[in-house]
Amino acid sequence: MNRTEYEILPEKKFSLGLDELSHFRELIFFFTWRDIKIRYKQTVIGFAWAILQPLLMMFVITFTFGKMMEGKTHLPYPLSIFIGLLLWNVFSSGVTNAGNSMLTNAHIIRKIYFPRLIIPLSSVFGSLFDFLVGLPLLIVMLAWYHFPFHPMNALIGIPSAILLTFLSTFAMGTLLAALTVKYRDFRYIIPFLVQILFFITPVIMPTRIVENNALRFLLSCNPMTSAIELFRCSFNGIWPDPQLLFASISSSLILLVLAFYYFRKTETYFADLA
């Protein structure tokens, strides 16, 4: 018989717990799959919502800001917005779902053990799925605008943009999930926070044309700024400002470390609090 010996102790030693996560990878898959399935259950058009949401938003923004922004973006304005929205939606829905995930799954947490990190993690994977569903529409739009595409930029830009989006969404969502278990105030803070972040994310306007220094600084502290600018550079061929990239990527890594540390430190007591 394969003997696995372990100890249950009052304070767990701090560890990343990545081997345990990989042991439970099937559960990550099942939770992600459940979240996706349930999100579009009982809707008439199902997955089409994942495409429709950014598309409608794109029309609204183009209609509102189109005149003002004319000629200020390298890409056609609707395309520029759509590219930003695709990633932004991953972040906003991922952070919202992951932030609330501990409470929506409280009944499971109270009854069975598995690494708690699986719950916010699968919420984020669920949001990435929406991104994949939106991709074909992006290709259609690119075709419509005669394929503005820079393969060399895309080779680095697209993977790093997706990775950065995933990391910042995961970091922010996990931190908020742990905080929400302890302080229910965060249930109300999260939607508000996501809204504020939207305005300091370069979806509506590219970072280059922001002249206000304070706003520029805020933009570069936003982890999503680098992700969106890198994604765009695959299509407009303009590399983002390295200083801004550095600030934005560092802030997302700092957030990740902070989130991981806080989550690991508090997770053992989730079952008592949730």
Add this chain to the structure above:
Amino acid sequence: MKPILEIQNVSKSFRILHDNQPYLSLRDSIASIFRRSASSSEIFWALKEISFQVKQGESIGIIGKNGAGKSTLLKILSKITPPTSGKIVVRGRIASLLEVGTGFHPELSGRENVFLNGSILGMKRAEISKKFDEIIDFSGTEKFLDTPLKHYSSGMQLRLAFAVAAFLEPEIMIIDEVLAVGDAEFQRKCIGKMEDVSRSGRTILFVSHDLNAVQTLCSSVIHLEHGQIKASGETASIISGYLNSQSISAEWSASRKKEQPYFEKISIALKGEQPSLKLEIKFRICSPGTMRNSFVAFNIATGSGAMVGQAIPELDPFISIENAEAEFVSEIDLNGFVPGDYMISAWVGPHFNETYDWQKGIAGFTIVDSPQKKRTFPHPPAHGAIVPSSRIIS
């Protein structure tokens, strides 16, 4: 060989916040930085210095009253909540069933829920696929595999849930009171399955109020009281010790005065032992004005709310008090009542459709012993709350 489970001096405390909810609000936390007083909290020890060992293949029952710490102990063993102090050494794969059907989602189909639930319980996908047909067969829900769970009857949901759990193959199985639900036939099936499990050399930790089930399944028993081990050892002797330690009495008193005759104080106590158990009810009636000839009635319901019956102590003499109060003692025979929790409601009035006072759910009592001596078959709720005495006469 080393024991498969070693529990060493395990304690668990909770902080009870008197005027707060169990979770904090941000404001409280910020405020407490400035004001260092924790005056409104109190430490409660759910478990205190628990130590015991479990050898491989043993099945151990854990018994005790509500609040004795049984569930907390199981939660610590399942890693759901950490102990406050102490240490547990585990030498095997644990599966814990604190509930069946954890994670079931009403919108997903039966098939999908089997995979989700199995995975939550720690099974691999390949393992679930392999056992899928058996699981469905055991649950008897094959016709509804692709129907969303919300259209299942509660019995069907439960059968499906238990079926998944029944095919877990851990080395150590932790089970909390999950047999207390479901219909009788299915319960028989489950107990049979659990006996198979324990015979196949796996280790079982089993918490239950149903002492018959404990007796059938467990070779030894731990009796918990107020978070400590009161006694442990061979099943029969521990259970009989537990039964003797039970003496239930409860008291209720009216919170305010009324203008009509009313119950001022009621206390109940169990007297004697099975099969001739009696419930003694002392009650005090206060009558501020006139009172017509009245009688009292006591309703007995099970802990889950199902009526068992109504006892009306002799109608003659009627009770009649003018501007005074009086105390009465009555006695109810609990012939054939099965183990379980019961609630008492008290009624007083002059006519069956005219009520002076009706106090619902004033006091509860628990019966722990079967009315049938030497009975080993459990008392599933679906078989009712009373076992009429019976015999074979020819």
